[in-house]
Amino acid sequence: MKKQDLPQDESNLKSANMTEVLYVTDENDNYTTANSTGWDAKKAALDESMELIYERIEKARQDVANNIVSPIVYFMELNKMDLGVLSSYVGMWQWRVKRHFKPKNFKTLSETALKKYADAFGISVNELKNFDGK
Numbered sequence: 001m002k003k004q005d006l007p008q009d010e011s012n013l014k015s016a017n018m019t020e021v022l023y024v025t026d027e028n029d030n031y032t033t034a035n036s037t038g039w040d041a042k043k044a045a046l047d048e049s050m051e052l053i054y055e056r057i058e059k060a061r062q063d064v065a066n067n068i069v070s071p072i073v074y075f076m077e078l079n080k081m082d083l084g085v086l087s088s089y090v091g092m093w094q095w096r097v098k099r100h101f102k103p104k105n106f107k108t109l110s111e112t113a114l115k116k117y118a119d120a121f122g123i124s125v126n127e128l129k130n131f132d133g134k
Contacts, residue, residue: 065133
C-alpha cells in the first residue's frame, strides 16, 4: 500500500489516542512505516471484539451480584485478563486462583492474598472486598 493511500478512518484506536504502525511504500517504492488510526474493516472487527468484552464484564458483574462468583472474576474481566495472566500477576498457581473464584473461598482469603489481587487490578483491598456487583 502506498503511504498516501493509508486509511485514517475513525476507530477505537483514535478514541484512545493510539495509532497502529504499518509497513507502506513511499514515493520511491521503498518500504517504510506509517501510522494509521484504522480503516473500516479493522474498525468493525475491533467494535465486535469490544462488544464481546463488555458482555463478559457485564455477565461477571451480574454473577458477583448473584453470589455465583467472587469479585476477582469481575475485576479480571474488567482488566481484560485471563486465568493465566492473573495467576502470573499474583504469583499463584492457576488452580489456586481458580479456587478463589468461589465466593466461599474468597471470603477466607488473607489480607496478603487480597493485597496481591488488589495490586494486580490497580484497586484497594477495600474496593475488592466490598464489591458486590451492584
